[in-house]
Amino acid sequence: LASVLLSFELIAQNYDESKVPSYILPDVLESQNKMKIANVKDWESIRRPEILALFEENVYGIMPKKFDNSNFKIKNENKLSMNGKAHLKELEISVSNNNQTVIINLVLFVPTRAKKPAATFLLINNRGKNNTSPTRDTISGFWPAEQVIDAGYAVAAFHVNDAAPDDKNNYRNGVLRLYPEQLKADNGMKAIGAWAWAASRIMDYFEKDKDVDASKVILTGHSRGGKASLWAAAQDTRFAMCVTNCSGNTGAALSRRRFGETVKVINTTFPHWFADNYKKFNDNESALPLDQHMLVSLIAPRPVYVTNASEDLWADPVGTFKSVKEAEKVYELYNVKSGLPQSIPAINMPFVKPPLAYHIREGKHDMTFYDWAQFIKTADLYFNRQ
Numbered sequence: 001l002a003s004v005l006l007s008f009e010l011i012a013q014n015y016d017e018s019k020v021p022s023y024i025l026p027d028v029l030e031s032q033n034k035m036k037i038a039n040v041k042d043w044e045s046i047r048r049p050e051i052l053a054l055f056e057e058n059v060y061g062i063m064p065k066k067f068d069n070s071n072f073k074i075k076n077e078n079k080l081s082m083n084g085k086a087h088l089k090e091l092e093i094s095v096s097n098n099n100q101t102v103i104i105n106l107v108l109f110v111p112t113r114a115k116k117p118a119a120t121f122l123l124i125n126n127r128g129k130n131n132t133s134p135t136r137d138t139i140s141g142f143w144p145a146e147q148v149i150d151a152g153y154a155v156a157a158f159h160v161n162d163a164a165p166d167d168k169n170n171y172r173n174g175v176l177r178l179y180p181e182q183l184k185a186d187n188g189m190k191a192i193g194a195w196a197w198a199a200s201r202i203m204d205y206f207e208k209d210k211d212v213d214a215s216k217v218i219l220t221g222h223s224r225g226g227k228a229s230l231w232a233a234a235q236d237t238r239f240a241m242c243v244t245n246c247s248g249n250t251g252a253a254l255s256r257r258r259f260g261e262t263v264k265v266i267n268t269t270f271p272h273w274f275a276d277n278y279k280k281f282n283d284n285e286s287a288l289p290l291d292q293h294m295l296v297s298l299i300a301p302r303p304v305y306v307t308n309a310s311e312d313l314w315a316d317p318v319g320t321f322k323s324v325k326e327a328e329k330v331y332e333l334y335n336v337k338s339g340l341p342q343s344i345p346a347i348n349m350p351f352v353k354p355p356l357a358y359h360i361r362e363g364k365h366d367m368t369f370y371d372w373a374q375f376i377k378t379a380d381l382y383f384n385r386q
């Protein structure tokens, strides 16, 4: 019966722009005690920490900052992979706390010919591990390592299941073993928080690898991985740039529009993704003290590349673009001008200029060679590599 009810609800989602409810977005530049935020100092000392705390408390859960120790071990190395174009390192990043250890496996290719340390794309892989094959027996647009290496970047990936299995019965068997108190708290993190936490542990490793320029890491994620890439980059300012591909509800799309996936649907289908507190906002988005434009804003002044796909209305392209536009206000505080157009660009007309880049690609919910080619253009512009 539950699944019948759920599928009924999924069918009942709104895809009609004229049925989007009227809503008022919380002002990213007004603090909770109604203070207007007009400069970087007030943003960084008052409003930014306040918004981070609101997302922790109400959406993604607490992000634990401490652990007992961590170790990095090279499991396998090949200095002549990809026909000599890349140096492959396969690593185990183990982190211990509470007498428990979690191991995150990292695949890293460093371009042999490009200047080192290299700017690096790191993917939070939420799909099959074959997409990030170290032997390159599978080559897919989801993680087109050859294309990224040819552009002169290092390219790395870890799989979400190493941090928290993407399954409501098993998500506890990973990072959460290190932080059992999180499981008891209404504001405890769950799988998406754990994936974001793992991305930061990989950043800890990058800071120690002389081949990687840790000041130029582009954290990339698709869909549920793109929700995690935003949350990780919002928390951890060591990430220089964020890519959030088709991240949709509780990613870059505005929740209040209730277009496509809603908070209730996501919390019902994926009860293991967000803090329990988030369920209070099922069918009650207007009570949220935040919306997702504020998550994008937390990454300012660093660049964010946001995408949609034309056949992926579930992820609300219009609501995603509106969210990114709202975030412009915070970039303006930093005097970083966004050149985004007023309304959503036409399909396959990427706007790649940092700090806020956006495209809607023709086709399905996916991440492709085409998408990556655009991310590389933005990174080239931002890091002056063109």
Ligand code: GTR
Binding pocket: 126, 222, 223, 224, 225, 247, 248, 249, 261, 266, 269
């Ligand atoms: C869907 C989910 C979306 C998105 C997607 C994905 O089923 O409703 O929020 O995360 O999965 O990760 O591909």
